Amino acid sequence: MKLQRLIPLALFLAAVGLLAAGLALGQPRDVLAKAARVCLECIGVG
Amino acid sequence: MDNKLRGRVQFVAALVQNADLRGFFTGRIDQGAQKAVCVPGLNCYSCPGALMSCPIGSLQAFLSARPVKVPYYVAGLLLFFGALLGRAVCGFLCPFGWIQELLHKIPFPRKKLGTFPGDRLLRRLKYLVLAGLVVLVPMLLTDWTPAFCKYLCPAGTLEGGVPLVLLHGERLHLEVGPLFFWKLFILVAVVLSGMAIYRPFCKYLCPLGALYAPFNRVALYRMRLSEDRCVACGKCARVCPMQVDPSKTPNSGECIRCGVCVGACPTKALRLGVREKQGQGIRDKGQGIRDKGQGIRD
Numbered sequence: 001m002k003l004q005r006l007i008p009l010a011l012f013l014a015a016v017g018l019l020a021a022g023l024a025l026g027q028p029r030d031v032l033a034k035a036a037r038v039c040l041e042c043i044g045v046g
Numbered sequence: 047m048d049n050k051l052r053g054r055v056q057f058v059a060a061l062v063q064n065a066d067l068r069g070f071f072t073g074r075i076d077q078g079a080q081k082a083v084c085v086p087g088l089n090c091y092s093c094p095g096a097l098m099s100c101p102i103g104s105l106q107a108f109l110s111a112r113p114v115k116v117p118y119y120v121a122g123l124l125l126f127f128g129a130l131l132g133r134a135v136c137g138f139l140c141p142f143g144w145i146q147e148l149l150h151k152i153p154f155p156r157k158k159l160g161t162f163p164g165d166r167l168l169r170r171l172k173y174l175v176l177a178g179l180v181v182l183v184p185m186l187l188t189d190w191t192p193a194f195c196k197y198l199c200p201a202g203t204l205e206g207g208v209p210l211v212l213l214h215g216e217r218l219h220l221e222v223g224p225l226f227f228w229k230l231f232i233l234v235a236v237v238l239s240g241m242a243i244y245r246p247f248c249k250y251l252c253p254l255g256a257l258y259a260p261f262n263r264v265a266l267y268r269m270r271l272s273e274d275r276c277v278a279c280g281k282c283a284r285v286c287p288m289q290v291d292p293s294k295t296p297n298s299g300e301c302i303r304c305g306v307c308v309g310a311c312p313t314k315a316l317r318l319g320v321r322e323k324q325g326q327g328i329r330d331k332g333q334g335i336r337d338k339g340q341g342i343r344d
């Protein structure tokens with residue numbers, strides 16, 4: 001297989017690994033906790 | 047894909063990401079479980095219509111936690127989007143990129159600005175924004191975080207700040223101070239420059255653009271140049287709104303995969319897609335054979 005095909009494959013595998021680690025640590029919950037409240041800094045009043 | 051169709055994809059993408067239209071009337075932001083997922087482009091999660099989360103805001107939230115949390119989940123999502131699409135995310139899926147494209151269509155000023163002295167240098171600024179405001183400041187200076195959102199992001203002002211403060215400021219007890227006016231100033235600067243320059247925020251400041259840029263060389267969706275078809279007429283470089291010369295650097299980190307050059311090529315030497323065509327003398331310069339630096343023509 002050509003290197004140019006292997007690189008995206010390796011990147012996808014790395015992405016799956018990172019996602020799995022993040023899911024195992026409950027990180028989607030942290031994202032939701034931040035996103036479910038108005039981020040005052042983001043809108044410029046914090 | 048022609049540019050009209052791309053415009054439709056951009057419209058649908060912006061709408062889908064901000065489909066909770068009730069939020070604009072109630073001033074309440076969505077709290078559904080789907081907000082645990084980050085979108086690929088820049089879309090503020092404090093936009094009253096936002097259904098999902100902003101990857102750059104989420105990244106800063108992890109890095110500014112004490113002790114610092116390694117953002118495996120957000121990094122995994124970004125790596126996935128990057129490996130699949132590279133900066134096609136900017137060209138197709140980013141609502142703030144689309145808004146800038148619409149601004150550029152306003153026929154004022156009549157003469158639009160392409161490249162100019164210092165353009166090449168300015169484009170490096172986005173890498174500094176990514177390294178400084180998105181990564182280092184949140185890790186080192188808690189009081190300043192989320193630094194990119196707080197001090198720079200015009201998407202947050204436009205999508206979150208303006209509607210929430212103007213429509214529901216009193217009810218939500220949102221007190222406007224110098225920071226809001228600073229952010230408003232940045233937004234106005236982006237809007238005005240966006241009428242003269244194509245996607246100025248994407249070119250010079252966007253940390254997501256900086257993050258996806260290196261993926262252009264290796265992403266599944268990329269550009270291929272068929273060298274035995276190319277007659278070096280230079281049309282592709284002349285029409286490129288990002289000032290890339292795709293006949294020399296088809297996978298430049300500045301290319302947002304808009305496809306304008308592909309449509310302009312008289313010999314069909316350029317191709318955007320996932321699959322490689324066999325046996326046509328195609329040189330995929332994805333490994334940077336001649337793609338030096340950002341591949342911008344001066």
Ligand code: SF4
Nearest residue numbers: 286301302304305307
């Ligand atoms: S090189 Fe082609 S696809 Fe890339 S930004 Fe320029 S015109 Fe669009």
